[in-house]
Structure formats: structure tokens, C-alpha cells
């Protein structure tokens with residue numbers, strides 16, 4: 236992140252210079268095709284790029300801007316921490332998007348957006364013109380959300396809420412905990428990426444500690460009264476990790492925390508505790524490029540639910556975590572689902588292809604312990620006001636072990652299915 | 660069960676059927692004065708004759724063993740795919756895990772059209788269309804379930820019911836282009852290369868199997884909650900569109 240930040244700022248300056256120097260650009264590409272630029276090659280962006288390229292049969296030029304060559308999915312990164320997955324198995328590259336679908340993949344940061352000229356500036360200096368722009372940059376953290384923490388402290392107190400090196404670091408820290416040590420998590424306020432994510436993580440941390448360090452303790456400071464799948468997690472924690480996990484909700488000061496990365500202390504409601512690992516997951520906001528584009532209202536970018544177009548600029552579509560859309564949770568599944576609606580809308584606008592009514596779905600699986608999987612899901616439709624929930628379901632407490640195992644196995648199938656739907 | 664419970668627990672149509680059923684019973688009682696309640700869920704003796712067709716693969720009764728098909732003792736109240744060591748299809752296995760427990764209505768549907776119930780079932784049987792024969796067959800099999808008196812005699816089970824999907828629905832020509840768009844929801848989980856990885860492949864299914872299976876979820880007798888939700892909001896035309904797309908995608 237340190238590096239990213241520097242690139243970001245340096246890039247913005249460089250971008251401004253390029254913008255003033257470069258000649259005005261025509262929008263249609265040299266061969267007259269309409270152009271789509273996608274910023275962010277994660278769950279939403281990769282899906283959108285793939286669907287537009289695949290379904291337009293070469294009629295649309297698609298450029299995907301993504302700084303990393305390997306995208307590590309946050310989904311299943313908790314399973315990696317518990318040793319159920321290898322890190323390599325959650326890494327995806329962009330080779331197929333380029334070779335099989337003809338997406339032009341540019342590994343760079345987008346640092347500027349000129350909505351009037353319809354151009355994107357990259358940190359490397361290039362300027363990309365677009366007819367439609369898709370933003371799926373995921374999340375960034377709200378500055379000052381947790382007293383004592385900022386991204387420069389993320390190596391001492393990792394968030395591991397963007398997967399990859401942060402996940403590796405947190406795993407290593409957990410494994411290095413002294414016998415009987417303390418793992419602490421500062422949980423984020425709503426809304427945030429992956430509502431069951433922090434609690435699945437707690438389950439997975441408990442799973443390793445139970446194996447390797449059974450006298451260790453886990454504390455969670457939480458500003459929320461309730462969290463996703465709460466009854467299921469609490470039942471599972473009681474069953475598998477009895478006495479190990481201490482969840483401190485807002486009634487007990489869970490919302491009033493500060494940290495000190497130098498002394499490795501966490502203060503909850505004035506009471507200081509020394510901890511061995513501190514996983515700080517701060518409040519979140521849309522990826523910074525949304526702010527730069529000037530399409531945010533508060534922390535997120537509001538969209539029209541029928542097409543995922545920004546409420547501020549109809550040439551821009553915002554997907555996934557960064558968007559403010561209504562009832563869908565911020566999940567990879569949701570980003571993938573929204574991307575398909577946006578892809579259809581973009582193709583329709585640029586090539587006149589048929590526009591069908593928008594439909595969305597989401598299912599989030601979580602693992603509580605080996606072979607103990609649960610899920611929650613819903614279907615949604617677009618109304619003028621928001622993406623509105625139509626119907627839903629959730630796993631029940633007290634389900635038997637065979638069903639829980641089947642649910643876990645299903646999540647493995649889902650992971651394989653959705654990642655090939657994103658990356659080809 | 661009394662009529663109030665019946666109204667509360669079951670659909671109106673069933674209640675009406677139940678009332679008719681009671682009325683006929685009383686009418687019969689008045690005429691013959693020797694009611695035969697044994698016939699209430701079918702004639703087990705006739706069912707034994709029907710079972711002969713099944714007996715090349717299934718056995719039931721004392722000493723019954725698994726053969727090509729699993730033995731059928733204690734079938735009522737048993738979970739789907741519950742016999743240890745028997746090699747069930749993925750579909751039935753999954754239903755068992757999802758909590759499907761065989762009762763009269765579910766068995767009636769399964770026997771009526773096994774493939775509609777579990778697309779990949781290993782039961783190589785085309786299905787028994789005659790509702791009365793199914794009722795008789797199930798009355799016979801029910802003799803071999805533990806404590807049959809404890810198996811509730813719910814009104815819907817009082818007679819075999821025709822569950823087949825309306826031929827007019829099966830005849831709808833799906834629009835594959837619409838199907839392709841709708842399919843993007845399916846392939847978030849179902850892999851396009853057809854791999855079964857905890858979630859079955861659905862590419863290349865014959866249209867009819869697909870439509871029948873989706874309606875089985877829509878009617879909520881196939882148990883999977885995600886699929887019930889997905890199918891529940893698809894219209895008949897949308898199901899047809901998906902079926903057309905997925906069949907073609909396999910070729």
C-alpha cells in the first residue's frame with residue numbers, strides 16, 4: 236500500500252502533465268470500434284471485461300486496467316489462512332482474458348479521469364479514451380477510522396482485507412504467536428466488503444489455533460450489534476472452539492477502540508490489552524479512483540440499478556464494492572452478478588444489442604470449521620430506487636454434519652465456477 | 660388431523676379433495692355398512708402385483724438386500740440415499756444431504772417420473788404414469804416400513820396425484836438469446852466445462868429434462884434452497900429460454 240500510494244500520487248501529477256501535452260483524442264478506435272475501458276481487474280471488472288468482449292464478438296474494443304499481474308481473491312483467502320487452500324490456488328492471472336477473449340490488458344494504475352473529454356490517465360503516463368468507462372476498483376480504507384492505525388501500519392497490524400501479501404503476513408503472524416497468546420480483531424462498521432468475512436476469518440483463526448496453540452485467545456472488538464450469520468457463527472464457535480473466542484459488541488465498548496502498533500496494544504473502552512496479533516479492519520469506502528472521478532456521494536458511488544450507471548455520469552458504470560446500489564452485500568458474487576448486467580447495458584448502448592431486464596443474485600458461503608459450511612443468499616431485481624431483494628434463504632442452526640459438509644463442498648464448486656466466469 | 664388443521668397445513672385444493680374423500684367414505688359406509696379403510700391409500704395387494712415390475716432390481720420384505728437398486732425396507736421416513744455403501748447418483752445423494760425424507764408424496768413424484776425428480780438417477784425406469792397404480796404400489800411398500808401407523812396420513816397422500824409438467828409448458832419454444840443472458844446467473848456456480856465439483860454440470864441437458872427439473876425446484880419438491888430460489892422467480896418462458904440455451908451449448 237505504501238508503494239501504491241506513492242505511485243498513486245506520483246501518477247496523478249504525471250497524468251496531469253500528459254493530459255496537457257497530449258493532443259485531443261478521437262473516441263472511436265482507429266478501426267471505428269466503440270471503446271470500453273474497465274478499471275480494476277477484480278471480481279467485477281474482470282467479469283465485465285470478459286462478458287463485453289465475449290458477447291460483442293469483436294465489435295467493441297475492451298481495455299482492462301489493473302496494476303497487479305496476479306489477482307488474489309479475497310474469497311477463500313480465509314481458507315488459505317487456515318491451511319485449507321494454497322495461496323497459489325487463489326491467484327488468477329489475466330492471460331486468458333487477453334488470449335481467448337481479446338481483452339487488452341494494461342498493467343498500470345488509473346490515476347485520473349476526465350469525464351468531459353472521456354479519457355483515463357494512467358500512472359505510466361498513457362491516456363486512454365473511452366465511450367463507456369467501467370469502474371470496479373473495490374475498496375479503500377477511511378482515513379482515521381481506527382485511532383492509532385493508518386495504512387503505513389499495515390505490516391504491524393495487517394488488515395488482510397485485500398488478499399495476497401497481506402494474507403500471507405497475517406497467516407505468518409498467527410503461526411508465530413506465543414503459546415497462549417492473544418489474537419485480536421478490530422471489526423469494521425457497516426457497510427463493508429463481505430459482511431460474513433471477519434467472522435469466517437475468526438473461525439479460521441480459531442481452527443489453526445485449536446490445532447497449534449490451543450490455549451491461545453481470540454478477541455473481537457465490534458462496533459455492530461449484529462453481524463451476518465451471527466446465530467450460525469456463534470453456534471459454531473460454541474461447538475468447535477468453546478471458550479476461545481470473546482466477542483465484544485458495542486454494549487461493552489467494542490465500538491470505542493484505539494490501537495498502538497508500536498506497543499502492540501489494543502484499547503477497548505479505555506481498557507488496554509497487550510496482544511500478539513492485531514487484525515485491524517477499518518471502515519471502508521469506494522476505491523479512491525471513484526473520488527478522483529468525482530462520482531461519489533459520501534463514501535460510495537451511487538448507481539442506477541437497471542444498468543449500474545453512475546447517478547452522476549451515464550458514461551460511467553460502477554460495479555461491486557465501490558457502488559452504492561441498495562440491498563446487495565458487497566461480495567464477489569454480487570460484483571460478478573452486477574458486472575453481467577452492466578456488460579449487457581454497455582453492449583446495448585454501443586452496438587444496439589438486446590436489453591433484457593436486470594436480475595441479480597448472491598450467495599455467500601462461509602466455513603466455520605473443517606467440513607462445517609454455511610451459506611446465505613438472495614435474489615434481487617432492479618427498481619428505480621435501488622437493487623431490491625426479492626427472496627432469500629440462510630442455513631439453519633442445528634443442521635447435521637452431512638448437510639454442512641455438502642454445503643462446504645458446494646462452495647468449492649462455486650469457487651471454481653465463479654473464477655472461471657471471471658477470468659476465463 | 661381435523662379439518663381445521665388440514666386447512667392450516669395444506670393447500671385449499673387438497674382440503675377440498677379431503678372433504679370429498681371423507682364424503683365418499685361416508686356415502687360408501689351408508690351403502691355397504693362395511694367400510695374398508697385399508698383401501699384408504701391404495702390397495703396393497705394390487706400394489707404387490709405392480710411391484711413385480713420393480714422386483715428385477717429392488718427387493719423388499721424379510722431378508723431384502725441391495726441389488727441393482729437399494730432394498731426398500733423402511734423406505735417411508737428414510738432419508739434419500741441413506742443406505743450406507745449403496746452407490747447412489749449424485750443427485751439423490753445431494754437431496755439426502757439437503758434433508759429430503761421419503762414420504763408418500765415424494766415417492767409418488769419419484770415413481771411417476773424418476774428423471775424429473777433426480778436428473779441423474781441411476782434408476783433406469785421410465786416412470787409409472789397411472790396414479791392409482793402408484794398409490795397401490797406405495798400402499799404395498801408401506802407395509803415394510805417401521806411402525807406404519809405412525810406415518811401421518813396427510814391429506815395430499817390420500818391419492819396419487821398427477822405431477823407432470825403441463826404439456827403446454829413443455830411445448831414453449833425458448834429464445835436461446837434470452838437464455839444466454841439468463842444463463843449468466845447460472846454460470847456463477849455451474850461450471851461451463853461441465854465439471855462436477857460439489858455443484859453439478861448443466862451443459863447439454865435435453866430441453867425436457869431441464870424444464871422438468873426447473874419446475875421441480877419451482878414447486879419446491881426438489882430440496883436445494885439456492886435452486887428453489889433461482890427457479891422460483893423464473894417464468895415459464897424464461898425456463899424454456901434457459902433450456903434451449905443450455906441444450907445448444909452442449910453441442
Ligand SMILES: Cc1cc2nc3c(=O)[nH]c(=O)nc-3n(C[C@H](O)[C@H](O)[C@H](O)COP(=O)(O)OP(=O)(O)OC[C@H]3O[C@@H](n4cnc5c(N)ncnc54)[C@H](O)[C@@H]3O)c2cc1C
Nearest residue numbers: 275277278279309310345372373429555556565566567568
Ligand atoms: C476475507 C474476505 C473474504 C471474502 N469472501 C467472500 C466470499 O466468500 N464470497 C464472495 O462473494 N465475496 C467474498 N469477499 C468479498 C469480495 O472479495 C469482494 O466483494 C469483491 O472482490 C469485490 O469485487 P470488486 O470488483 O468490487 O473489487 P476487487 O475484487 O477488490 O477488485 C478491485 C481491483 O481494482 C484494482 N484497482 C483499484 N484501484 C485501481 C486503479 N486506480 N487503477 C487500476 N486498478 C485499480 C485493484 O488492484 C483490484 O484488483 C471476501 C472478502 C474478504 C476480504
